[in-house]
Amino acid sequence: MAFRDWWLRLRALVRPQRVEGDLRDELDFHVELETRKLQAQGLDAQTARQQALARFGSVALAADQCRDERRISVVTDVVADGRYALRQFRRRPATVLTMICVLALGLGVSATVYITISSFEAAPPAGVHPDASMVRIRGIDRGRFPGRAIGREFTYPEYRAYADQIDTFASVAAWTATDVSLDVGTDTPNLQSGAATFVTADYFPVLGLRPAVGTGLPTDAVDTGPPTLAAVISDAIWHRFYDRAPDVVGRTIKVNGVAVTIVGVAPRRFIGARTGASAVRVWMPLNARHVFRLPTPGDERSGGVIFGVVARLQPGVDPVHATTVVETIAARFDPSAAAGGRPSRDTDVVPLRAGNYFPPSGEEPGIAGRVMSLTTPLLVLLITCTAVSALLAGIALSRRREMAMRLAMGAHRGRLIRQLLTESGLLGLAAGALGLFIVWNLVTGLDATFFDMPLWMDWRVAAFTLGLAVLTGVGFGVSPALHATRLALSDVLKEADLMGTRSRLQATMVVAQIALTQPALVAMGGLLLNLHADLQRQPVSLHADHVLDLRFNTNPRYGVMDARREDALRRVRDRLAALPGVVGVIPQGATEGDVRIDDTTMARVDAAPPGYFRLMGPAIVRGRDFAAADDPADGPVIIGEGLARRLWGDGDPIGERLAGQFTVIGTVADDGDADVRVYVPEVSITGSFLVHTGGPAHTMVTDVRAVAQEEAPDVPVVSVRTRASIEAEARTSTRQGILAAGTAGGLALALAAIGLYSVTAFAVGQRVREIGIRAVLGADRRRIVGLFLRRGLRLALTGVVVGLTLSGLIMQILAAAEGKPVPTGIYGVAMGVTLFVMTVAVLATWIPARRAALVDPLVALRRE
Amino acid sequence: MARAPIPDLLPGTLDLLILRTLRAQAMHGWAISERIQQVSEDVLQIGQGSLYPALHRLEHQGWIEAEWHTSELGRRAKFYQLTPAGQKQLAAETRAWDRMAGAIDRVIKHA
Numbered sequence: 019m020a021f022r023d024w025w026l027r028l029r030a031l032v033r034p035q036r037v038e039g040d041l042r043d044e045l046d047f048h049v050e051l052e053t054r055k056l057q058a059q060g061l062d063a064q065t066a067r068q069q070a071l072a073r074f075g076s077v078a079l080a081a082d083q084c085r086d087e088r089r090i091s092v093v094t095d096v097v098a099d100g101r102y103a104l105r106q107f108r109r110r111p112a113t114v115l116t117m118i119c120v121l122a123l124g125l126g127v128s129a130t131v132y133i134t135i136s137s138f139e140a141a142p143p144a145g146v147h148p149d150a151s152m153v154r155i156r157g158i159d160r161g162r163f164p165g166r167a168i169g170r171e172f173t174y175p176e177y178r179a180y181a182d183q184i185d186t187f188a189s190v191a192a193w194t195a196t197d198v199s200l201d202v203g204t205d206t207p208n209l210q211s212g213a214a215t216f217v218t219a220d221y222f223p224v225l226g227l228r229p230a231v232g233t234g235l236p237t238d239a240v241d242t243g244p245p246t247l248a249a250v251i252s253d254a255i256w257h258r259f260y261d262r263a264p265d266v267v268g269r270t271i272k273v274n275g276v277a278v279t280i281v282g283v284a285p286r287r288f289i290g291a292r293t294g295a296s297a298v299r300v301w302m303p304l305n306a307r308h309v310f311r312l313p314t315p316g317d318e319r320s321g322g323v324i325f326g327v328v329a330r331l332q333p334g335v336d337p338v339h340a341t342t343v344v345e346t347i348a349a350r351f352d353p354s355a356a357a358g359g360r361p362s363r364d365t366d367v368v369p370l371r372a373g374n375y376f377p378p379s380g381e382e383p384g385i386a387g388r389v390m391s392l393t394t395p396l397l398v399l400l401i402t403c404t405a406v407s408a409l410l411a412g413i414a415l416s417r418r419r420e421m422a423m424r425l426a427m428g429a430h431r432g433r434l435i436r437q438l439l440t441e442s443g444l445l446g447l448a449a450g451a452l453g454l455f456i457v458w459n460l461v462t463g464l465d466a467t468f469f470d471m472p473l474w475m476d477w478r479v480a481a482f483t484l485g486l487a488v489l490t491g492v493g494f495g496v497s498p499a500l501h502a503t504r505l506a507l508s509d510v511l512k513e514a515d516l517m518g519t520r521s522r523l524q525a526t527m528v529v530a531q532i533a534l535t536q537p538a539l540v541a542m543g544g545l546l547l548n549l550h551a552d553l554q555r556q557p558v559s560l561h562a563d564h565v566l567d568l569r570f571n572t573n574p575r576y577g578v579m580d581a582r583r584e585d586a587l588r589r590v591r592d593r594l595a596a597l598p599g600v601v602g603v604i605p606q607g608a609t610e611g612d613v614r615i616d617d618t619t620m621a622r623v624d625a626a627p628p629g630y631f632r633l634m635g636p637a638i639v640r641g642r643d644f645a646a647a648d649d650p651a652d653g654p655v656i657i658g659e660g661l662a663r664r665l666w667g668d669g670d671p672i673g674e675r676l677a678g679q680f681t682v683i684g685t686v687a688d689d690g691d692a693d694v695r696v697y698v699p700e701v702s703i704t705g706s707f708l709v710h711t712g713g714p715a716h717t718m719v720t721d722v723r724a725v726a727q728e729e730a731p732d733v734p735v736v737s738v739r740t741r742a743s744i745e746a747e748a749r750t751s752t753r754q755g756i757l758a759a760g761t762a763g764g765l766a767l768a769l770a771a772i773g774l775y776s777v778t779a780f781a782v783g784q785r786v787r788e789i790g791i792r793a794v795l796g797a798d799r800r801r802i803v804g805l806f807l808r809r810g811l812r813l814a815l816t817g818v819v820v821g822l823t824l825s826g827l828i829m830q831i832l833a834a835a836e837g838k839p840v841p842t843g844i845y846g847v848a849m850g851v852t853l854f855v856m857t858v859a860v861l862a863t864w865i866p867a868r869r870a871a872l873v874d875p876l877v878a879l880r881r882e
Numbered sequence: 883m884a885r886a887p888i889p890d891l892l893p894g895t896l897d898l899l900i901l902r903t904l905r906a907q908a909m910h911g912w913a914i915s916e917r918i919q920q921v922s923e924d925v926l927q928i929g930q931g932s933l934y935p936a937l938h939r940l941e942h943q944g945w946i947e948a949e950w951h952t953s954e955l956g957r958r959a960k961f962y963q964l965t966p967a968g969q970k971q972l973a974a975e976t977r978a979w980d981r982m983a984g985a986i987d988r989v990i991k992h993a
Contacts, residue, residue: 021944022941022942022943022944022947023942023943023944026941026942027942040950040960043958043960044910044911044934044959044960045930045934047910047911047912047953047957047959047960048910048911048912048930048934050955050957051912051955052912054955073930074930074931075929075930075931076931079931080930080931080934080935081934083931083934083935084934084935084938086935087935087938087939087942088938088942
């Protein structure tokens with residue numbers, strides 16, 4: 019009858035007043051009946067009642083024994099402990115609030131950092147809800163580059179072979195994407211570069227998506243059937259070009275010049291089954307693909323159009339089992355396996371999430387990288403825990419008299435420990451709740467900032483944070499609780515030499531706090547320095563608003579760059595140069611390779627056609643720019659000033675020969691990065707042009723795009739943008755980074771200051787009595803304060819020395835992990851942080867010590 | 883929780899007496915103690931300090947269940963009655979008691 023038992027216990031817990039009232043009624047009723055019986059035997063009312071009560075024995079005892087039968091004392095004890103704890107908290111609100119805030123901030127920040135980092139691994143594509151049955155069939159090719167694994171997409175027949183495995187997959191969808199031009203204009207053309215994803219009918223259902231507006235693509239489309247000219251547009255298109263008009267469905271959008279009917283808008287943020295793609299995107303049925311004059315893939319090895327594949331597993335099938343199924347099928351499509359060779363391909367089934375977009379590279383991220391990604395949250399957590407533990411120790415110690423008294427009066431030590439742990443657990447719980455609030459806010463904010471990076475707080479993180487909070491509370495409460503309840507009453511009352519152990523404990527905490535705070539702050543400062551340097555390095559070009567940046571997609575997947583295509587691009591260049599309003603067109607070169615200057619120096623050769631420096635910088639310092647009249651046989655080059663100084667000192671480099679093949683005709687300012695650069699005038703056609711316009715560049719976008727489309731219709735345009743907007747965007751994203759890192763740094767600083775202050779201040783506050791004694795004995799107040807200051811400084815210095823060592827170590831690891839030298843500004847940051855930490859430590863010693871020294875000695879002595 | 887019943891009773895006997903008393907009809911605490919006293923011709927007097935904890939224990943074990951009814955005094959009183967599980971328990975305890983009593987009886991008479 020366990021059920022009955024639990025039900026009655028639960029009732030006693032939930033409705034204690036009702037149950038207690040019932041018990042009282044029942045026992046009263048008995049006494050009353052007994053009284054009446056005695057009255058009936060001839061006693062008067064009062065005597066009868068007295069006798070009845072006497073016969074009954076102790077009503078309270080009987081009631082107590084009845085209560086015991088409920089066996090809920092553990093719970094009621096906890097409730098009583100909780101009430102007691104709340105009363106305790108009211109007595110020292112400042113300490114308790116500080117502790118809750120410190121713990122909540124620490125937990126909040128570290129959990130947010132953790133969520134952000136882990137989301138890079140575990141998040142599903144933006145806009146898609148996580149679902150365990152949603153998987154990606156992932157192809158890995160090991161044959162193409164020996165020793166390296168690269169991603170492999172699938173041919174249509176291979177996709178069909180997977181789709182036929184209906185025992186394993188509930189449904190399988192495939193997609194293939196390409197860059198297209200989109201005409202979003204209603205009356206006049208408004209060409210935009212975007213992307214089109216051609217999908218099988220199951221695509222949206224497999225991803226669990228329904229269009230935000232409209233009915234979406236037909237679900238009965240046949241891949242090889244007649245073309246369905248319908249498109250679902252992305253939220254970005256709807257937002258940017260249609261003003262979120264609800265009647266967008268039914269309108270027409272032109273894709274590569276072909277009119278297509280809009281049948282829906284994709285859910286917000288969704289840009290496809292993988293991240294990092296263009297947000298300006300349309301989805302169309304696969305059967306419509308051939309209508310869009312898309313380049314035939316020239317890459318023979320891909321065997322035609324290639325597809326990415328996502329699927330839903332049948333219930334009860336796990337990815338491991340599904341992998342064994344697809345492996346067998348993949349082998350049939352592997353040419354090297356079919357030829358009897360060793361299979362060069364792996365195919366597996368993995369959950370659809372960011373960490374699985376790319377094949378396992380074989381080069382697992384180094385241990386250092388993994389550790390580094392966890393270092394910040396761990397450091398913050400450690401700092402937090404030290405501060406909390408110091409505060410808890412303080413509270414427990416300040417109550418040693420109460421504890422000793424209760425022990426002496428017969429309280430069980432276990433009961434007292436439980437009481438103290440309840441208190442610290444409750445603190446942890448409160449801090450956890452506040453921490454969750456902080457995490458939720460931070461995560462929501464970050465989520466809105468990173469468009470294609472979904473961040474959210476799932477119940478696991480919430481449970482983890484809350485659990486960690488309670489564990490931190492209880493865990494760091496154990497030692498003080500044990501300590502506070504181990505004391506003998508006489509020792510406490512005599513205020514015997516507890517000082518020794520106590521100050522050792524406190525001193526350790528102060529040192530630990532400083533030693534941990536410093537590296538965290540230095541690392542944060544280093545990050546800010548790096549970001550700031552990035553911002554500095556992003557040039558504001560002189561003519562940014564007079565330059566259009568035109569980029570074609572020359573990825574061989576859309577057609578190898580053969581002579582015909584190169585000719586088309588040259589025609590684009592010449593037509594653009596002839597446009598009215600265009601001053602000049604400069605092809606942007608790729609890096610043309612490396613050249614050995616001497617035994618120790620390798621230089622990167624970049625292409626800089628005539629006019630490039632004037633437009634894009636860096637500025638020419640000596641000599642001149644390239645000119646059409648230069649004789650290519652001389653190998654004219656322009657080099658960086660740094661390289662010129664290194665080779666010829668203060669001498670004039672103009673006319674000098676370089677590496678046996680170049681003649682220096684000019685030098686340019688070094689643009690701050692460490693590479694040694696040599697610029698040559700010849701540019702291979704790369705599909706990237708700078709168009710120098712006479713007037714504001716943005717007015718020319720449509721013309722430039724039209725020329726590109728006319729002359730090179732089968733090379734998709736990626737973008738036509740003004741340099742000004744490209745540069746502004748780069749600066750904005752760096753500024754966002756600085757803002758984020760700055761906020762995190764500010765939080766860490768606040769946390770560190772609060773933690774350090776409370777630990778130090780508490781250590782001093784513990785010795786108010788000692789200060790009182792010294793004052794009574796006639797010590798000069800200034801000397802007392804000086805004494806404490808010296809002690810505080812000694813502790814702070816110890817912490818700083820340990821902290822600086824740790825900081826140095828961390829900076830070295832960080833620099834090694836990023837392959838960059840330690841930024842020079844870091845020493846300044848380290849100095850600043852040290853100064854800050856020392857200031858906080860000194861203030862935290864000085865303020866309480868001074869206050870204590872000013873207190874009337876008698877008051878100080880009486881203080882508990 | 884083991885609890886000493888009336889010293890004169892063998893351990894566990896109180897439960898048996900309560901269950902047996904409730905076999906015929908539902909009763910409140912006072913009536914149970916009166917009934918036991920009456921039937922045993924004043925030999926067995928159940929201390930109230932034992933009766934009520936025992937009732938609550940039996941209720942938790944699911945052998946009896948309680949309902950509030952209006953009593954003969956017009957006041958609300960808690961009436962206990964046997965559950966099916968309680969009836970089984972009563973039968974088991976009665977058998978055990980018979981065996982024990984018989985055994986003791988035989989020892990006393992024949993040893």
